[in-house]
Amino acid sequence: MRIRVVHRVGEAVEVVAGGAEILRYVYRPDPEPFESRKPYAHPVRTLGGRTVTGYRPNDHRWHKGLQMTASHLSGQNFWGGNSYVHGRGYLPLPERVGSMRHDGFSAFVVGDDRFDCVEDLTWVENGGGEWAREARGLSVHSVDEEAGAWVLDWSIRLTNVRGSVLEFGSPTTAGREMAGYTGLQWRGPRDFTGGTVFAPGAGAGAGAGAGAGELMGTQSSWLAFTAEHDECDGHSTLVFAHAPENLDGRAVHPSHWFVRSEPIPSVAFSWAFFEEFALAPGESFAYRYRVVVADGAWDRERVEGYLGGLVW
Numbered sequence: 314m315r316i317r318v319v320h321r322v323g324e325a326v327e328v329v330a331g332g333a334e335i336l337r338y339v340y341r342p343d344p345e346p347f348e349s350r351k352p353y354a355h356p357v358r359t360l361g362g363r364t365v366t367g368y369r370p371n372d373h374r375w376h377k378g379l380q381m382t383a384s385h386l387s388g389q390n391f392w393g394g395n396s397y398v399h400g401r402g403y404l405p406l407p408e409r410v411g412s413m414r415h416d417g418f419s420a421f422v423v424g425d426d427r428f429d430c431v432e433d434l435t436w437v438e439n440g441g442g443e444w445a446r447e448a449r450g451l452s453v454h455s456v457d458e459e460a461g462a463w464v465l466d467w468s469i470r471l472t473n474v475r476g477s478v479l480e481f482g483s484p485t486t487a488g489r490e491m492a493g494y495t496g497l498q499w500r501g502p503r504d505f506t507g508g509t510v511f512a513p514g515a516g517a518g519a520g521a522g523a524g525a526g527e528l529m530g531t532q533s534s535w536l537a538f539t540a541e542h543d544e545c546d547g548h549s550t551l552v553f554a555h556a557p558e559n560l561d562g563r564a565v566h567p568s569h570w571f572v573r574s575e576p577i578p579s580v581a582f583s584w585a586f587f588e589e590f591a592l593a594p595g596e597s598f599a600y601r602y603r604v605v606v607a608d609g610a611w612d613r614e615r616v617e618g619y620l621g622g623l624v625w
Contacts, residue, residue, distance in 0.1 A: 314330055314331055314360075314426065314456040314457065314458045315330070315425050315426060316328055316329065316330045316423075316425070316426060316427070316428060316453065316456055317329040317330075318423045318428050320421070323341060324339070324340075324341045325337055325338060325339040325340060325341065326338045326340070326430070328428055328453050330360060330456045330463065331360055331458060332362075333358055333359075333360060333361070333362040334356070334358060335357070335358050335359070335360065335453070335456075335463060335606070336354060336357055336358075336453060336465065337354065337355060337356055337357075338352065338353075338354050338451060339352060339353055339354070339355065340352040340415040340432065341415070342412065342413075342415075343369075343377070345374075346407065346410060346412065347375070347393065347394065347405070347407050347410055348369075348374055348375035348377075348393040348394065348410075349375055349382070349390065349391055349392060349393030349394075349410050349411060349412060349413075350412040350413070351380060351381070351382075351391070351412055351413035351434075352380065352381075352413065352415055352432070352434070353377040353378045353379065353380035354366065354378045354379040354380070354465075355367075355368045355377055355378025355379070356368070356378065357378060357379060357465070357604075357606060358606070359461070359462075359549050359606055359607060359608045360456070360458060360461055360462070360463060360606075360608060361461065361547070361608040363542055363545060363547065363549050363608065364502055365501065365502065365505070365549050365551055365606060366378035366379060366499065366500065366501065366502065367500045367501055367502040367503065367505075367578075368500075370500065370503065370577070372576075372577060373394060373500070373577070374393075374394065375392065375393025375394040376393075376498075376500035376577075376579070377500070378499070378500065379465075379467075379497070379498070379499045379500075379604065380497075380498060381413070381447075381449065381467075381469060381496070381497055381498075382494075382495060382496065382497070382498050382581075383436075383481060383495055383496070384397075384482075384483050384484060384494055384495040385397075385481070385482035385483055385484065385486065385487055385495065385585075385589075386411070386436075386444075386479060386480070386481055386482075387444075387475075387478075387479050387480045388409065389409055389410070389411045389438045389439060389444075390406070390409045390410050390411065391410075391411045391412075391413065391436060392494070392495065392498075393410060394410075396409045396410075397484040397487055397488075397489055397492070398487070399487050399488030399489070400488070407439075408439050409439060410439055411436060411437055411438045411439055411444070412436075412437050413434050413435070413436050413437070413447070414434060414435045414436075414437055415432065415433075415434055416433040416434060416435055417432075417433050418430050418431065418432055418433070419431045419432075419433050419448070426454070426456060427452070427453065427454045428451075428452065428453040428454075429450070429451070429452045430450070430451050430452075431448055431449065431450050431451075432447075432448075432449040432450075432451065433446070433447070433448060433449075434446070434447040434449060435447070436471075442475070443474055443475075444473070444474065444475040444479060445471050445472060445473055445474060445475065445479065446471070446472045446474050447469060447470065447471045447472075448469075448470045449467070449468065449469055449470075450466070450467070450468035450469075450470075450601075451465070451466070451467055452464075452465070452466040453465055454466070455623060460607070460619065461607055461608035461609055462605055462606065462607035462608070462619065463605075463606055464603060464604070464605055464606075464623065465603070465604045465606065466601065466602070466603050466604075467497060467601075467602045467603075467604065468556075468599065468600065468601040468602070469497075469599065469600055470597055470598070470599040471592070471597060471598055471599075472595070472596070472597040473592045473593065473594050473595060473596055473597070474594075474595075475594060476594055477594060478591050478592065478593055478594065479591065479592045480589050480590075480591050480592075481495070481566070481584065481585045481589060481590050481591075481592065482495070482585050482589040483495040483583060483585050483586055485586055485587060486585060486586075486587065486588060486589045491529055491530055492571075493530060493569060493571055493583045493585070493586030493587060494571040494579075494581045494583060495571075495581065495583050495584060495585050495586075496568070496581055496582045496583050496584045496585075496600075497581065497582045497600075497602055498571075498579065498580070498581040498582075499551065499553070499579065499580045499581070499604070500577070500578070500579050501538065501540070501551075501577075501578030501579065501580075502578075503543075504540060504541070504542050504543040505538065505540040505574075505578035506540075506574070506575055506576065506577065506578050507540070507574055507575055507578075508538055508539055508540030508541075508574050508578055509524060509538070509539050509540070509574070509610075510524035510525040510528055510536065510537065510538050510572055510574055511524050511528075511536075511537055511613055512524075512528055512531070512533040512535060512536045512537070512570075513533050513534060513535065513613070513617070514533075515527060515528060515531065515533070524574070525572050525573055525574035525575070528570055528572050529570065529571065529572055529573070530569050530570065530571075530586055530587070531569060531570055532560070532567065532568065532569055532570070533570070534554060534555055534560060535552055535553060535554040535555070535616065535620060536552070536553050536554075536570050536572060536580065537550060537551070537552045537553075537611065537613075537616050538550070538551050538552075538553075538572075538574070538578065538580060539551075539610045539611060540578070541610075547608065547609070548608075548609055548610035549606075549607065549608060549609070550605075550607045550608075550609060550610060550611040550616075551580075551604060551605065551606060551607070552603075552604070552605035552607070552611070552616050552619075552620065553580055553582065553602070553603075553604055554602070554603040554604075554605070554620060555568065555582070555600075555601075555602065555603075556600070556601035556602065556603070556625050557625065558601070559582075559600050559601065559602075564584075564598070564599075564600060565584075565590060565592070565598035565599075566584055566585060566588070566590035566598075568582055568583060568584050568586075568600070569583050569586035569587065570582070570583065571583045571586065582600070582602055584600065601625070603623075603625075605619065605620070607619075
């Protein structure tokens with residue numbers, strides 16, 4: 314299927330397929346500093362036009378579609394909102410909240426059936442210090458009307474420019490059990506609450522909310538989240554997948570899933586769930602991720618078959 318890309322310079326990039334805007338990547342951040350100003354993808358939609366991301370929900374205003382985050386980074390919060398402090402809980406500490414600055418696109422290529430770009434960003438701590446440079450890759454491809462699915466690839470290469478070590482952690486590394494959220498995070502829309510979550514050989518095949526608790530903090534090559542929409546008659550499925558090098562020992566640190574179906578629908582590719590890792594000055598790390606956006610309630614067999622037909 315052919316795609317069309319609209320670049321609203323200084324604002325956002327929109328990808329349209331078959332009459333539906335399937336992706337809007339907003340790189341002009343929202344104005345509230347406490348929400349950790351940074352780019353995000355919202356709305357993300359299926360080819361059938363169903364929205365599969367949530368934006369500024371009333372429980373967590375800083376949750377915005379699909380976005381790169383770092384909940385605990387050398388005392389700063391690049392996740393947004395309240396910061397977790399062991400023994401005191403979540404506190405509004407605006408002096409800890411950093412931001413990610415869009416510096417431009419070093420690559421921007423539009424084809425008939427594919428879009429690829431590289432965005433250059435700077436991670437800025439709350440006091441204005443530039444701590445890291447990021448090269449972020451975004452690719453939209455495999456837009457398949459027959460399968461009812463399309464693919465978003467998202468990569469990160471982050472370099473420490475701080476001049477001292479950067480320490481990456483999460484609320485769990487700070488003392489809160491099983492709350493290891495950080496890294497690339499998806500927030501689902503309200504109607505995904507209670508959805509079904511499964512992974513290779515684990516999780517549920519059916520049943521509201523089944524599987525998320527079982528999969529929290531686990532490792533696998535992919536994880537799927539499916540739910541039934543309000544207003545329209547139908548389901549949608551998202552599949553979150555790791556590139557092979559994320560899991561075979563080449564990554565800077567092992568990844569685990571942060572996943573909840575209730576009380577909120579959320580998935581994060583957590584790079585520091587149980588343990589912190591350090592990045593020395595001048596050093597870099599990289600991860601590659603894949604998100605499949607599909608109409609319908611896919612099962613494990615269909616997910617595995619579809620992923621098997623894609624190449625990295």
